[in-house]
Amino acid sequence: MTLIETVDAAHYFEPKSPELSSQSISAMARGMVGSEILRIAGNVRTLQAQGRTVCNFTVGDFAPSQFPIPEALRDAAIESYSAGRTNYPPAEGVMALRKAVLNHYEHRLGLRYPLESIQIISGARPGLYAAYGVLIDPGETVVYPVPSWNNNHYAYLCGSKAIEVPTRPEDGFLPTAELLAPFIQEARLISINSPLNPAGTMISPEELRKISELIVNENTRRKELGLRLLYLVYDQIYWELQLGDIRHVTPVEVMPEMSAYTIFIDGISKSWSATGLRVGWVVAPPHITDRIKAFLNHVGAWAPHPEQEATAHILNSIDVLDNFYAHMHNEVRARLNLIYNAVQEMKAAGLPVDAIAPQGAIYLSTQFDLVGKSLDGMPITSNAQIGDILLEQAGVALVPFQAFGLRQETGWMRLSVGAVSIADVEQCIPRMRAILERVK
Ligand SMILES: Cc1ncc(COP(=O)(O)O)c(C=O)c1O
Secondary structure, three states, X not given: OOOOOOXXXXXXXXXXXXXXXXXXXXXXXXXXXXXXXXXXXXXXXXXXXXXXXOEXXXXXXXXXXXXXXXXXXXXXXXXXXXXXXXXOXXXXXXXXXXXXXXXXXXXXXXXXXXXXXXXXXXXXHHHHHHHHHHHOOOOOEEEEEEXXXXXXXXXXXXXXXXXXXXXXXXXXXXXXXXXXXXXXXXXXXXXEEOOOOOOOOOOOHHHHHHHHHHHHHHHHHHHHHOOOOOEEEEEOOOOOOEOOOOOOOOHHHHOHHXXXXXXXXXXXXXXXXXXXXXXXXXXXXXXXXXXXXXXXXXXXXXXXXHHHHHHHHHHOOHHHHXXXXXXXXXXXXXXXXXXXXXXXXXXXXXXXXXXXXXXXXXXXXXXEOOOOOEEOOEEOOOHHHHHHHHHHHHOEEOEEHHHHOOOOOOOEEEEEOOOOOHHHHHHHHHHHHHHHHHEO
16 A cells, blocks of 8 residues: 555635635535524533433434334345445435335325435435425515424525414414414415424314315406416425324325325425434426425436335335334333323413424424513523523423424423433322422
8 A cells, every 4th residue: 555645624714704705605505504492402412411311302313222113124125225226326225115105195185296306315305405406586475483493494495485374282282273364365385384393283174174275366456467376385294193082184185186286295304203314205297396396406406326226125025114114103102201291280370381283293382471480580581591591490302382483482492302211201290290389
């Protein structure tokens, strides 16, 4: 081997002119905002490094020790690697997976789509970004409810005008037709997610029908005037995590005309606790899917070839899937119900706390109604402060709804149960209660 002299690259960076370095970054990159969740994650790590016990309800992810992927999925991926499927997958996705998604949608959602509607991608995120990217020109309006997950970032990346519509706890923080109606004529895209991150709630068929009617009627008007149409991004990445009595519905089921205007975003990340495998899909009218394919192929946002084959295998194994869901739903439900019931007990005891009964996904909306009150004489003024108090004094890490765009300081927080054990939850409840009992 020839010996070569090592260049220490870091020596040539520009530490002495940070301003010039920062100016040399594009305006787009400079304007990207950081994540509040990452700030909290940093605080959690600091406390853990000091040896403190923290019940970590912050991450929208799964601890594999608590929520492993289906064994059959792992085995099928390994088999596919062994069979040498390590080259590029087809641009639109592996045929077996596209067909499996079609069957899955027909059997479980009652929706029949053509093959050209399906684009396989690396998780849900690229689908969201691409849907914004192929539908919206800079300056056009995107409407989305808050609290919601990451729409602000996609709107920013695509130069959209964002209209954030605040939702209400009494509606489970879900959008309603009444709340969206004032913005319908201006919107080019509406983005809705159900089951909802962060609230763990699910839209009702009645409300979804009213929203769909708004969109269909608006498009009838636009077609008469020759105006660009209005589309709906329907992010249903959590739809197979239905935990209560509410059945997941789609805009196309409640109003078939919506198939012309709906872009489904979906994948295995959440329902199979497989966030690291990166398999997702878009289902949309073929002329939109085709542009999403072109857009994402330049980014290279393919799902890995073996994981695509393995996903097809599981989607086609109905019993395997049903057994996996039965187990996973029980595990998620057990954790959510434990906290929910504890919160209801504390509320009944007169403590300033409340929660919305869990309906879907892995989240619980919990209200720590502490703004305007005080802890040991210290006034409490914001949700972020409540989060910091619970973390530092009770070892309970959760995410204020502010991280999802809600502005009101009303004490609403997201608790995510994907990374905690039942024992973790049991142990943190008395710590949470002790703080609430000190609040005046
Ligand atoms: C509502 C919603 N959509 C999409 C995603 C992203 O999913 P993926 O990991 O498949 O990109 C998340 C992740 O938290 C989410 O909460």
